[in-house]
Amino acid sequence: MTPAARLQAAIELLDAIIASARDGGPAADTLIARYFKERRYAGSRDRRAVRDHVYDAIRRAGERPDTGREAMIGLAIERPDLAALFDGSTHAPMPIEPGEVGASAGAVPAWLAPLLAAPVEQAALLGRAPVDLRVNRLKATPATVARQLPDAQPIAGLPDGLRLPEGFPVEQAEPWKQGLVEVQDGGSQMIALACAAAPGMTVVDLCAGAGGKTLALAAAMAGQGTLIAADTIRARLARLSPRAERAGATFIETLLIDQGHEGRGLDSLHGKADVVLVDAPCSGTGTWRRNPEARWRLTQARLDRLVAEQARIMDFAAPLLAPGGALVYATCALTDREGRDQVDGFLARQDGWTAEALDMPLGRAHGDGWLLTPGHDGTDGFFFARLRRSA
Ligand SMILES: C[S@@+](CC[C@H](N)C(=O)[O-])C[C@H]1O[C@@H](n2cnc3c(N)ncnc32)[C@H](O)[C@@H]1O
Numbered sequence: 001m002t003p004a005a006r007l008q009a010a011i012e013l014l015d016a017i018i019a020s021a022r023d024g025g026p027a028a029d030t031l032i033a034r035y036f037k038e039r040r041y042a043g044s045r046d047r048r049a050v051r052d053h054v055y056d057a058i059r060r061a062g063e064r065p066d067t068g069r070e071a072m073i074g075l076a077i078e079r080p081d082l083a084a085l086f087d088g089s090t091h092a093p094m095p096i097e098p099g100e101v102g103a104s105a106g107a108v109p110a111w112l113a114p115l116l117a118a119p120v121e122q123a124a125l126l127g128r129a130p131v132d133l134r135v136n137r138l139k140a141t142p143a144t145v146a147r148q149l150p151d152a153q154p155i156a157g158l159p160d161g162l163r164l165p166e167g168f169p170v171e172q173a174e175p176w177k178q179g180l181v182e183v184q185d186g187g188s189q190m191i192a193l194a195c196a197a198a199p200g201m202t203v204v205d206l207c208a209g210a211g212g213k214t215l216a217l218a219a220a221m222a223g224q225g226t227l228i229a230a231d232t233i234r235a236r237l238a239r240l241s242p243r244a245e246r247a248g249a250t251f252i253e254t255l256l257i258d259q260g261h262e263g264r265g266l267d268s269l270h271g272k273a274d275v276v277l278v279d280a281p282c283s284g285t286g287t288w289r290r291n292p293e294a295r296w297r298l299t300q301a302r303l304d305r306l307v308a309e310q311a312r313i314m315d316f317a318a319p320l321l322a323p324g325g326a327l328v329y330a331t332c333a334l335t336d337r338e339g340r341d342q343v344d345g346f347l348a349r350q351d352g353w354t355a356e357a358l359d360m361p362l363g364r365a366h367g368d369g370w371l372l373t374p375g376h377d378g379t380d381g382f383f384f385a386r387l388r389r390s391a
Helices: 003-023 028-037 044-060 068-078 142-148 186-195 212-220 234-238 240-247 262-269 292-296 300-320 340-349
Strands: 131-135 153-155 158-164 181-183 202-205 226-231 252-256 273-279 321-331 353-355 364-366 369-372 382-389
Touching: 003 028, 003 044, 003 068, 003 292, 028 044, 044 068, 044 292, 131 142, 131 186, 142 158, 158 186, 181 212, 186 212, 186 273, 186 321, 186 369, 186 382, 202 212, 212 226, 212 240, 212 252, 212 273, 226 234, 226 262, 234 240, 234 252, 240 252, 252 262, 262 300, 273 300, 300 321, 300 340, 321 340, 340 353, 340 382
Parallel strands: 202 226, 202 273, 226 252, 273 321
Antiparallel strands: 131 158, 131 181, 153 158, 321 382, 353 382, 364 369, 369 382
C-alpha cells in the first residue's frame, strides 16, 4: 500500500470506529482485526502504519468526531507529512478543501472533564501503557522470572511487579506459558494488595470477570482457604478456569450470580467473608491508555446507570462480610461520582462501617480512599477504598 492508501484505510476504519462507539458496537481493536482479515493484500508494515494512524487520531480527539476524515484532518493539522497525502491520487484521500475543519484536540470530552477527580493529570490518561506483569508466587519468585526475562524491570512499590516495554509479546515467552507470570497492570496489583488476603481466609471476588484480581488474591492466599470468584456473565467466568489452571490456583470456586437477583446466589455466604472485593463495573476512565476510544462511548446517561449499579452492588456485598471483615471497593474510573462520593454514600447508608486509612507504596489519599493515576504513578487509573465492618 502507498502511504496515501494507508491514510485512506485509516480514515475508513475511523468511520467504523466512530459509528461503533456511538452505537455501542465492537471495540476499535476488533474492528481493525476484521478490516485486515478482509484485506489480505495488506502486509504487516501496512497494518502497523494504518493502526498507528488510527490510534494517533483517536488519542488526539477528546470529543467523538463525526467522521473519520474529520478525525484525520485534525491530526494532519499537526502533521504536515500526513496533510501532504491528501492529494486525491488513486486510493488517496481527497484534497482538504479550504475551510474544511478537523476534529479539535483534547484529552477528555468537555462534559466529563469537570467530573474527574481534581488531582488527575488529564493529558497522561492518553499515554502509552507498558506491559506490567505480576509474578505468580504460587509457582515462582521475582528473581527467577527476572533471569528469564532480562527486559523486565522491577516496579517500585510492587513486590511481585515487573514491567516490560509497550508491545512486548509476553504471551510467547516461557514464563508466561508456564504460568509463572500474569499480565496485570500495577494498579490492579495494588488493589489486590489492599485486600490483604491471607492463607486460610474466606475471600469473595464479587465482580471477578475473567479473574485477573482473583488470581492475585489466590497467590496472596498461597492456595489455602476459600476463594470465590462471582460474576453475572458466564462467558467471563469461563475464561478464568484455564487461567487458574495455568497459574496452579485450582482451589478457586466460581459462582455465577443472577443480575438483579444476586442475593439468591449469595445467601449462603452471609456473614462469612473476611474480605469481599467489589471491582465494580465502571466508566473505565483510568484505562484510556489501552482503549482510548472508550471516551467516545461514555455518555452522561451511561455514567448515571453505572453509579447507581455500583451503589447497589456495594449494598448487596455488605452483608457478606463477617464482623471485622473488609469490603474493598475499587474501580478503574477516575470520576469522583464513581469513587470518593460512592464511598461517602455507602458510609452514610450503612451503619457499623468505617473507612480504613490506607498507606500504599504508590498513589495518594483521596477522600476516604486512594487514587492511582497514569500521570502520578505510571499505572492505569484507579480509585479504591477499604471499608471495615465493626467487630
Ligand atoms: C471491572 S470488571 C471486573 C474485572 C476483574 N475483576 C479483573 O480484575 O479482571 C467488572 C465486572 O463486574 C461484573 N458485574 C456487573 N454487574 C455485576 C453484578 N450485579 N454483580 C456481580 N458482578 C457484576 C461484570 O460482568 C464485570 O465482569
